[in-house]
Amino acid sequence: MDKTSVRELQDVVIRFSGDSGDGMQLTGTLFSDTSALLGNGISTFPDYPAEIRAPQGTVAGVSGFQVHFGCHRELNPGDYCDVLVAMNPAALKANRKWLKAGATVILDGDSLTEEHLKRAGFATLDPIAELELDEYNVVVPNITSMTREALMQTELDNRSAVKCKNMFALGICFWLFDRPETHAHRYLESKFARKNPAIAEANKLAIDAGYNYAANTHQFANHYRVAPANLEKGTYRSISGNVATAWGLCAAAEKAGLPLFCGSYPITPATVILEELAKRKDLGVKTVQAEDEIAGICTAIGAAFAGNFAVTTTSGPGLSLKSEALGLAVMTELPLVVVDVQRGGPSTGLPTKTEQSDLQQALYGRNGECPVIVVAASSPSDCFHYAFEAGRLALEHMTPVILLTDGFIANGSEPWRIPEMKDYPAIVPPIVEEAPEGGVFMPYVRNEKLARGWAFPGKVGLEHRVGGLEKDCVKGCISHDPANHQTMVSTRAAKVAKAADDIPPLAVYGDEEGDLLVVGWGGTRGHLQNAVDELRAEGTRVSLAHFNYINPLPRGVREAFARFRRIVVCELNEGQFAAYLRQQFQEFRYEQFNKCEGQPFTIVELSRHFKSLIQ
Template sequence: MDRTNVRELQDVVIRFSGDSGDGMQLTGTLFSDTSALLGNGISTFPDYPAEIRAPQGTVAGVSGFQVHFANRPGLNPGDYCDVLVAMNPAALKANRKWLKRGATVIIDGDSITEEHLKKAGFATLDPLAELKLDEYNVVIPDITTMTREALKDSGLDNKAIVKCKNMFALGICFYLFNRPEDYAKRYLDTKFAKKNPAIAEANKRAMDAGYNFAANTHQFANTYNVPPAHLEKGTYRTISGNVATAWGLCAAAEKAGLPLFCGSYPITPATVILEELAKRKDLGVKTVQAEDEIAGICTAIGAAFAGNFAVTTTSGPGLSLKSEALGLAVMTELPLVVVDVQRGGPSTGLPTKTEQSDLVQALYGRNGECPVVVMAASTPSDCFHFAFEAGRIAMEHMTPVILLTDGFIANGSEPWRIPSMKDYPTIVPPIVDKAPEGGFMPYVRNEKLARGWAFPGKVGLEHRVGGLEKDSVKGSISHDPANHQKMVNTRAAKVAKVVEDIPDQTVLGPQEGELLVVGWGGTRGNLQSAVMQLQEEGKSVSLCHFNYINPLPRNVREIFARFKRIVVCELNEGQFAGYLRQHFQEFHYDQYNKCEGLPFTVVELKEKFYTLLAE
């Protein structure tokens, strides 16, 4: 189709929003995957309601999916949207605050009824005036009616037809941003090939109807093109943080030459890791959906004793339940990776929202002197690398490792350059295959202070493990005070010695200056965007973002000493800042904290940094 008035943009943020049953997650995923196939950098933010099934048409039940696609690698899903697709008044009301000035708003006109407006909490029958949208480009197509018309001879019932309205909205956006429909149509054919091909055909026709509506009615003055990003050469795919975590664990098992075992209890937002691992029977992965969190970690500890690379996955409340068994893994000195996909807490809290409030629990949430390695991933794609690293450290150092991600990066997605496994190191656990002269002593240690890993069933390697303190060499039960002191010191020294096996901390930007921004885990994309924008303005700002938390990298003190001011930004009330004060008391730390169940915005970060630089 010939087009006029095509404008080229560097980046665009679209937010798809509607009721939980309106298919917004699928709509956003198909748009983002299509953009990724065109070579755009993308970053996504699925935003689920916290209630399993909130009342339809209410603000509490609004589900959203935000995608940021650009002509450069995506660092974050964007603060505010250029286009809002709202399937009902509640979605419009919930997302009004996220509109950029002059944004395009597409709302299903059929949904603007007195009943829907009342459910959404509007005081009048004119939502556009009430929300002061006169300065925005508001388009109100009757999406439901046109979907029904397009599918009137499909043979589907009315309920099934109305469910296709999200594809009508997707077709509008495909036209508006010059996206081809081919990938989305192939996905629909594959998804419904066996279940119901008629559903696939109906969705494709609805998509075409939306595309043709946008092309023929001239309600959009322009269409837009976002050129491909300049990415490093390689084979890419879109990946979410949870899937990347699962695959990184599989890679670690492969490089160790051991079977992977995952014992877990389903919990939002970590369940997808268990589901993804359950698909990998072709790689020898074994999964157990346990009856509770405690059973999940205990099966994993048993699997580690039996010679598996053992993993358990959870979120904050589940990590609490696993704490006693995690102490058992520390005492037995068995390798174990615990993945904690953090969510808003405490208790059930905000199960579909993001937060970084489990750090103190990960560091200290066990009885006794019970140190473990703590790491954090920063982006959806680097969840692969840090899951691999967690497995490597756990197996080579014979210690539990907690890997922290969060709901933001676990559910979000971005292009991932598929690595070659030859570029990843072989993992060499201290496996003992045969008894040495004089007999096997289970707590004799190597240069990493790791004890030998002897699998059961081998003659001469019989030994005891358990929760009671063991003799520092023989492994027999010991109540000797001096031996307990020695073992406490040794276990702490073993974790501290991991510092020799991790990279030095890096700084983005000048290596000294006025302000050092410090963050950890999933906040990196937003912090990096804010810092880079200030650097482009000539401000003396640098970023120091942490992935290795216990132990901290060796050169942290030297880095901090080179900056006049340090601000620690985290999605909690200051847990990492408090941890840094314990280790490096000579520095003053400003804090910027947020506990809204949402990631930082670049705008609010920049305002904070401007304030600190001006003081």
């Protein structure tokens, strides 16, 4: 191709979309992994249908995967897409609203049948006119039939051949953005090497056919290139939030010198953490897939009593079921990490969509005075760090810690610089190895962090009681004394509050003072930071205070808030963190920007709202 038709771009957003059986998640993953290997910054957003198997060809059954890749680190998967790959009319209709002006649309022409159009809810037989796509670059290759033709000489039957059409679409995108096919080929060879090598060869042929179609038919006006990102030197890999969480927990166990135990029940979107930990028998990890959520946390509490670093994983409905046993862990003062990958609720709600609506449940969702440490991760890669932090705080302070992630960062991925474990601190739990000389072991004698001693069962002289009934504040025997109960309630609360000494103070992104302070927590960091950057580039005095430590809050919050004229709290719920801040710092007035659509924020909507507040 003539070199003058090659255009250099700073960044690109592609959205792969089709029926839930069309392999869009694999297609997007292979494209994003290839881009990461080329050194691009990437951020991805898998968007699954909320039903297990919605009717085929309907808007409700559309599955999407959005990838944002560029020549710098990408903090979010992008608001709107430059390219939409739609494998059927339903995918086109569902994603029309996410197109940038002048975007390229690649639509499988074989899917434009009267039956498919009717099932997708179109009123006419011309979806391009009906969706007003005349101003877009719409390319309609017959992807299904060309895939079938490309695989005619293989051993695959017609149905199996058609399933490779997603790889044909991937080949088109590889050519369009000058991506090599090598990584995708290697992945397919590895995946199907033992099961069915013929499947691997067919999918590789489909990629090549799509690549050659795009290269030779001149359907696309331009060929694009995106330079590698200037990332910090190191060894990188693409990682999802759930995998990073699992690895962070493994790292904490290693630094504590304890075996890791995970007792969990599968639940969307947290299941991958359990699956990833189950693969780590080489690191001494033990996993139990329990019969329900209650059994999952109870096995973890038993493992903690026996001297393991204990973990349980769940999502919102499962956290509700675990709440009674979580109270038991608070009462017994055993270290435990509960990972809650938040999703849309209540009840079954939107199980595959993202939300931040479990915050109040994490803070208050137990009977009695029952405080726990609450930590939240902000991106797929930093799930590693905050999983490690959750383990450190639980083990050193002898208390349960809830780690909040969400569906967006749990399923999304980005390049992760693999850390050196020597750079992470040792974790030193208050383990008691032997009884004090000439005395009796007192299980509720505390150290400077107010953490009690952790004595494992089976050691002579360290016999003691734990359980759900209130204990004597020193001896550990059952106590119904009112004054003792007050002491224990106050001490458990003070222990959690004292964890603030062990976390970094609040850091403000941007200037230390200004007209507007944007406040967020958890997985909204990327969108908020990009929106703040956009306004700061225009000369606006706006900064960001993003929270990863929720209970206790970090030091310096009151001082930081006092330096700004207005404060706006942004979260994917109806204002739970804003309500929490009002309780803690009543002297400030908090604006709110909330969203409960099962989708992340967009930078456009954030920027527009911030400008309206300043103006």
